[in-house]
Amino acid sequence: MAKTKSDTDAQSFLAKAGRRPTSYDVARLAGVSQSAVSRCFAPNASIGQAKREKILKVAAEIGYKPNALAQALISKRTHLVAVLISSNTNLTYPEVLAGLCASLTDRDMRVLLFSLRSESDVDQIIHQIWRHSVDGVIAAVRLSDDQLAEFARHRIPVVLYNRMASGGGAGSIRCDSAQGERDLVTRLLDSGHRRFGVIAGPEDSYVGEERRQATLATLAAAGMTDVPVVRGDYSYASGRAGLISLLQEQPQLDAIVCGSDMMAIGAMDGARQDCARRIPQDLSIVGFDGSGPAMWESYRLTTIRQPVNRMTEASVAMLMERLDDPSVPAEQRLFSGELIIGESARFA
Amino acid sequence: MAKTKSDTDAQSFLAKAGRRPTSYDVARLAGVSQSAVSRCFAPNASIGQAKREKILKVAAEIGYKPNALAQALISKRTHLVAVLISSNTNLTYPEVLAGLCASLTDRDMRVLLFSLRSESDVDQIIHQIWRHSVDGVIAAVRLSDDQLAEFARHRIPVVLYNRMASGGGAGSIRCDSAQGERDLVTRLLDSGHRRFGVIAGPEDSYVGEERRQATLATLAAAGMTDVPVVRGDYSYASGRAGLISLLQEQPQLDAIVCGSDMMAIGAMDGARQDCARRIPQDLSIVGFDGSGPAMWESYRLTTIRQPVNRMTEASVAMLMERLDDPSVPAEQRLFSGELIIGESARFA
């Protein structure tokens, strides 16, 4: 009985078990060539029905799984996507990461994660990305033109998340900071706010700068050019400290525009606890992101919600499209943020 | 002049540029064998000083970087660590991930991330881990005994993060839930609380169950056996809803023990906004994790802080130790949480 023989061999293999089974092991036990085994695990490969079943049976018995390294080496497809993100980004970090991970997994891709302490750390890990021959890159950090050009030259698709594609070649998915800040500031102006302060993100953060500039531009268009700005690092503490220092300099401020929800929350606590202001009666504070904590009862921030799920899904979709057909031109997609009216700002 | 020739060749190579340079390309341009190039990038390899310099120069010129796939295939070392974590875990998710990433990067390891929707999704991705021949696994999700045994059989070190190593072979790093809940509950008992309610995590979360059991055990030891328990999913909303439903059933409760900070925060908001309770005068609420938001002014949770940074660093250290010497026996390290006295609980 063939079954008996096969079982015995399989068991003797498992007994050794010092080594993971290879396609040659399966081939030997099933009495076929290595090519046949390989074809069994490839779609559209030419292989007979009977043979296929025998091979799959043996493979299952000894627990054979194709070695991704060998497959990648010969086929030039690693199914790896490098995901670059800076740890301190903001409160949406987990949501972004989970979203990207889920979408990539759904498309049979794996995530090689690079979580940077700050956006400037890219240079130190960029060569690891090259060494691992990733199929694509999704970057929520700033990449230099040289780095982007290098990826383009090697036909490695890059999607920038919430960064502008400065050079050429890279696609991008962004939430419209300019629009968002304009919505917020306009609304504040319409409700009679006249004395603005800004708590911006760190200089080396792309979105931080983008939001700061958008805010100041909108204010400038309304004739306000002398707006005090302090910088935070996106942390709660820096938001709180930022607010205190703003109010110390100019106690009469009536609206604070923050570069992120987290800093806005810190600012609210600073205003209430440290500066004896009522929100929103004495002082309006707005954030950006629309993260979970912004909706918490004690804060109810007025902010802009980024459509994170749609953005992560779109990032992966864009990457895959360019992977499947490198001739697809780079695209820039801009998502509108949704204005969330909370209770942290006094609106007419 | 040798330089001229080398430059020309290098430039002609870069001109083609359809392909990443290999060790053979470097060898050809430098007029040496492929082996020599390989030895140039290996530590302790036997290679002459002059030759090494020439090779490194050419390599730099054409931008050669050793292909990690080929290296891994032959050397059986991928420098990849699979990190398994469930997205909804809790507020410490970003901190844990960033910590692991940083420690692993410091040790020349890369992170293959698997962010699961829930702990039960492991089965669907476990075979991907095998296919990629990771050097080790750090899991913040529950692994079955079979899965652990399989890793052990193939000498792949596994470190469980905040999970008990049920079978054998795997090491573990945990924060002492039992101790933590005992500290909290004892303190509440000492301050006169007598009517407890529990908002626990989901059933398929290991830490959730651990904390629930520890809480109930401590209460049982004090003679309280009929404690109402509701389950949440670690979200703010579930904490808030959980509190409302607890108070609807038993309005006289005076202490709520929550399975995580996030749920505790939701519970605080529920108590204040939906149930007209003052905290901590009318009702004490405690959490677990010691995450950032727990310290925010509006909540000031009384909770247990996990030493996340020390735990992630220890996880990686333990993994590396077992990687370097597989004979090192598995170890279970239990870190004490730190009791944080906030203002969400009335203490005598």
Place this chain on the structure above:
DNA sequence: CCGTATATTGCATTCGAATGCAATTGTCAT
């Protein structure tokens, strides 16, 4: 100047799977 010890170097093979090509088998119409 020679022999021996040591440091370099290259050759050939290896890791595990995919694939072009040629050989083989099977199917079907005539």
Place this chain on the structure above:
DNA sequence: ATGACAATTGCATTCGAATGCAATATACGG
């Protein structure tokens, strides 16, 4: 039964780097 044609199958090679072994070069003591 036979030829034409399609579907299977195996052989041999390939991907890119690491490494044991043998060959060569260098150093050094006498």
